[in-house]
Amino acid sequence: MHGSTLREPRVAVVGGGVSGLVAARELARAGAAVTVIERDEHLGGRVRGAALCGAPFDVGAEAFATRAGAVEELVSDLGLTTHIVHPARLGSWVVTAEGARPLPPGGAVGIPVRPLAAEARAHLGLRGAVRAAVEPLLRRDRAGSAASDAPETLGALVRRRLGERVLDSLVRPIALGVYSTDPDRLELSAVPGLAAAYARTGSLVRAARQLRDASAHAGGAVAALAGGMTALTGALVADVRDRGVEIRTGTRVVELTRGVSEHPAAPGRRSEPQWMLRDSVGKTILRCDAVLLAVPESVAATLLAERTPPPREHDIEVVALAVADTRLDAAPRGTGALVADGAGIAAKALTHVTAKWPDRAATVPAGTHVLRLSYGRAGVAPETAGLSDTETLGLACRDASLILGVPIDSAAVRDWVRQPWIVGAPPGPTPRLLPPPGVDVAGDWVSGTGLASVVPGARAAAARLLTHLSPMNESSVSSA
Numbered sequence: 001m002h003g004s005t006l007r008e009p010r011v012a013v014v015g016g017g018v019s020g021l022v023a024a025r026e027l028a029r030a031g032a033a034v035t036v037i038e039r040d041e042h043l044g045g046r047v048r049g050a051a052l053c054g055a056p057f058d059v060g061a062e063a064f065a066t067r068a069g070a071v072e073e074l075v076s077d078l079g080l081t082t083h084i085v086h087p088a089r090l091g092s093w094v095v096t097a098e099g100a101r102p103l104p105p106g107g108a109v110g111i112p113v114r115p116l117a118a119e120a121r122a123h124l125g126l127r128g129a130v131r132a133a134v135e136p137l138l139r140r141d142r143a144g145s146a147a148s149d150a151p152e153t154l155g156a157l158v159r160r161r162l163g164e165r166v167l168d169s170l171v172r173p174i175a176l177g178v179y180s181t182d183p184d185r186l187e188l189s190a191v192p193g194l195a196a197a198y199a200r201t202g203s204l205v206r207a208a209r210q211l212r213d214a215s216a217h218a219g220g221a222v223a224a225l226a227g228g229m230t231a232l233t234g235a236l237v238a239d240v241r242d243r244g245v246e247i248r249t250g251t252r253v254v255e256l257t258r259g260v261s262e263h264p265a266a267p268g269r270r271s272e273p274q275w276m277l278r279d280s281v282g283k284t285i286l287r288c289d290a291v292l293l294a295v296p297e298s299v300a301a302t303l304l305a306e307r308t309p310p311p312r313e314h315d316i317e318v319v320a321l322a323v324a325d326t327r328l329d330a331a332p333r334g335t336g337a338l339v340a341d342g343a344g345i346a347a348k349a350l351t352h353v354t355a356k357w358p359d360r361a362a363t364v365p366a367g368t369h370v371l372r373l374s375y376g377r378a379g380v381a382p383e384t385a386g387l388s389d390t391e392t393l394g395l396a397c398r399d400a401s402l403i404l405g406v407p408i409d410s411a412a413v414r415d416w417v418r419q420p421w422i423v424g425a426p427p428g429p430t431p432r433l434l435p436p437p438g439v440d441v442a443g444d445w446v447s448g449t450g451l452a453s454v455v456p457g458a459r460a461a462a463a464r465l466l467t468h469l470s471p472m473n474e475s476s477v478s479s480a
């Protein structure tokens with residue numbers, strides 16, 4: 001086939017997480033010959049399952065945001081619509097040094113929609129609540145219009161518009177829980193929809209109301225799949241295999257080089273595949289016409305040999321406990337709680353999984369509760385790093401006791417798992433890597449944290465590659 005201008009373009013997708021699998025699907029649908037190359041034996045990346053008391057449990061992503069409908073559309077395409085489940089409407093809590101309180105309902109990253117309502121006043125005090133309540137009356141300004149050219153952070157904008165109290169009591173614990181990043185390091189653009197809603201309304205309180213209304217319209221802010229999010233990656237893998245995509249697991253790509261590019265007699269026409277991928281012993285894995293790097297930022301930067309600022313990645317750890325204790329039947333902290341600085345608790349958040357997802361409660365023995373704690377944030381190693389399993393279990397039981405207000409003894413723990421992860425910071429307004437023509441990038445460091453951002457991001461990256469490939473070999477790229 002080499003040398004023919006009529007062969008289908010061969011595309012390598014490096015990384016078999018959701019981004020890579022979604023991109024592979026789009027490329028295969030458009031008629032490309034696709035190979036997915038994944039470092040691990042496991043496909044799905046940060047969507048990963050484990051067994052807890054014999055029941056499936058998500059140790060990575062456990063749900064998806066319903067905004068914009070991108071994940072539902074994929075779920076429906078894959079025939080999984082009947083698997084969609086919704087969380088119990090129990091609300092979540094914040095634990096501070098002063099105690100545990102329910103979060104005011106409906107806010108975006110903790111920005112209250114009704115600052116003077118009793119639930120918000122309980123966090124803000126009267127002064128803090130009044131300061132926030134007048135925000136819609138303040139002069140409209142543009143995010144980032146302040147002193148420097150640097151993009152404005154969520155923390156700076158909240159402090160300026162709503163005051164320190166809203167930032168410390170509500171926004172900081174939620175930003176740390178959701179993005180593992182302090183709001184003073186989190187660019188506004190990383191919070192989906194917030195910058196646009198703020199630009200439209202000129203007020204953070206009004207922007208939070210708009211985002212609340214949009215998620216109510218979508219039937220709730222998050223949903224999941226019965227049996228766990230691995231149902232999505234399992235279906236994606238089956239789908240791409242059906243479309244003829246080749247999948248190579250256990251293969252780490254360490255080098256990407258450009259080879260022969262154009263047919264000598266017909267500039268612009270491909271003769272030999274342009275890109276060469278090698279593994280750690282220098283063996284050629286694949287030659288191809290285009291490459292999609294659906295890997296973490298640090299890996300993409302190495303493969304592109306780009307001298308960029310060091311990637312903004314950090315470690316976190318998830319620790320999940322299956323606890324037999326009927327005192328938890330009452331779901332004392334609703335679906336879970338976020339932890340504010342200074343509360344004397346190492347974990348940054350706890351999800352009461354079996355209270356949040358009734359379908360999961362049905363999979364574990366009666367009276368057993370699954371609690372999922374997360375540790376670590378940007379700039380701070382997880383408190384569990386370097387701890388033995390016994391020490392980690394002890395710390396998780398102590399933290400869960402403090403968060404839930406119910407003493408949990410390790411003797412009541414029927415099963416548990418720990419799973420370390422490396423996560424990247426959400427993207428800023430300007431891309432940090434500029435891949436050459438024929439190479440593109442996808443992932444949450446490109447399009448934003450979470451499946452609702454990476455699914456459309458991966459589709460967009462695949463579409464850009466197809467646009468690049470089509471003039472080179474128009475006759476060979478059919479549409480599905």
Ligand SMILES: Cc1cc2nc3c(=O)[nH]c(=O)nc-3n(C[C@H](O)[C@H](O)[C@H](O)COP(=O)(O)OP(=O)(O)OC[C@H]3O[C@@H](n4cnc5c(N)ncnc54)[C@H](O)[C@@H]3O)c2cc1C
Nearest residue numbers: 015017018019039045046060061062063252253443450451
């Ligand atoms: C603990 C945790 C909880 C989360 N919870 C949620 C949630 O509830 N909802 C939500 O929407 N999102 C959640 N997320 C975020 C979500 O999981 C990610 O945004 C998403 O899965 C990223 O997918 P990806 O394919 O871009 O990256 P990844 O899933 O990281 O995939 C990248 C893949 O590239 C592979 N790779 C790396 N280097 C190489 C190499 N050199 N060669 C070949 N392959 C390589 C990796 O092994 C990996 O499989 C969570 C993340 C974590 C860590």
